[in-house]
Amino acid sequence: MTEPLIEFRQVFKSFGSNAVLKGVDLKIFKGQVTTIIGKSGIGKSVLLKHIIGLLEPDAGTIFFYGRPLEAMSASERRELKGKLSYMFQGTALFDSMTVYENIALPLAEKRRYPKAEIRKRVREKLEQLDLVGLENKYPSQLSGGMKKRVAMARALITEPEIVLFDEPTTGLDPIRKNAAHNMIADYQRRFGFTGVLVSHDIPDVFRISQRVAMLDDGKIIFEGSPEQLRESDNPVIRAFIHGHDLIDME
């Protein structure tokens, strides 16, 4: 197989006495959507935040394009960050800005595009995510599902090479959940970005994922295609994807 775009090698992370990542090994390949699954509170978002640089590992190395992150210079890191985008689990929308301003912010702050171009791009995203008419609303005036869609629009506005989605469809109704999945898949096809998703939407999310990784007890216990996951006889994986407790199986 080709060289991974992002690779975790023996990554450890603790918060105080709470060890969250206990030697994670994970490969993410260019142009694919990789979904990370696992029980709630197991450390999936922590894993994702290591990719974007919001958290740094206590031990171990993260490689981008085969180069360790810590060996990169400040300008290389900035360049890399410019290729990444992150959609937060709690949306992290700017609550004193309107929907339009939230979506336009990543473009407006860089001042690389004229205002007309920014307006056009935001308009496009508003239409694709069924947000037309909400441009002048504030996040506090929106439902949870609407906020998720605004957050997704903001994450995709810069047309990034790598997009990290932290539970992008939690709280959406089935129709909008499918629309969001379709949009991720469609964008992935059109722009060929590399997607990393943290999701609990099993099995729906497998439709748009080329690879699945399962995190359990601080380690990646499975990496492979969704089909391989379904065929796995690992009791922890079977219990998770079928939604029952290990004790029930015994």
Added chain:
Amino acid sequence: MLSAEKNPNLLAAIGRRTLEPVEQMGKMAIFLFWGTVHMFTLPLQWRKIIQQVYFIGAKSVFIICLTSAFTGMVLGLQGYYTLVKFGSEGMLGAAVALSLVREMGPVLTGIMVVARAGSAMAAEIGIMRISEQIDALETMDIDPVRFLFSPRLAAALISFPLLTALFDVVGILGGYLTGSVLLGINPGIYFGRVESSVVMNDVAGGFYKAVCFAVLVAMVCCFMGFYTHLRREGFGAKGVSLSTTSAVVTSCVLILIADYVLTSFFL
């Protein structure tokens, strides 16, 4: 020493307690350094600076006028009844003007702006921190110090001297109200004494103090909000409330300490 032997963690605890403030001060200095540098990095953030000047400066005008008027009036009353004992009530204008221009103008303006705008800065940035909005800025490759702190620092540097000047003028008029209108000192003598006693050095001293307080207030209030998540005493909303309280108390104390230090230099 004996208790340290009994409890080996005691020394570590003392060390931690000593190092923590040093670490905080170092962090604050770095925060101020980058905030100052980013005031001048291109593209300049004019729109945000104007918005902050409106918030810190324009919206404080009423409260500054109110407090300065009453401060001047009290100075007029107290000054008159003190000076009249020595038959020097004619010096009231000088007493009111010098007290305001040299000391009370910059100090009370600073404290009032801390109460009105500084607390709001700390709370707003603190809420942005706990709701991951600052993390979101980082993921968008937008420097949060530049985005949040630099415009506020620039706006404080513009607003504080102007508000101080306003405080001085309204305060002198307040002194006139009690001294001349209420207690009958000749207005010509009152304003003549104001004019003859206040020299450029007094005004410049007040101006330097205002600039210094602007840096202190913007730095402390933004810093407390920015690092809300690192507080050990409280998380979430409680953390923000503690940060806001710390921001207000620390700013006020630092204003008074800096006032003493600056006064001792200027005199």
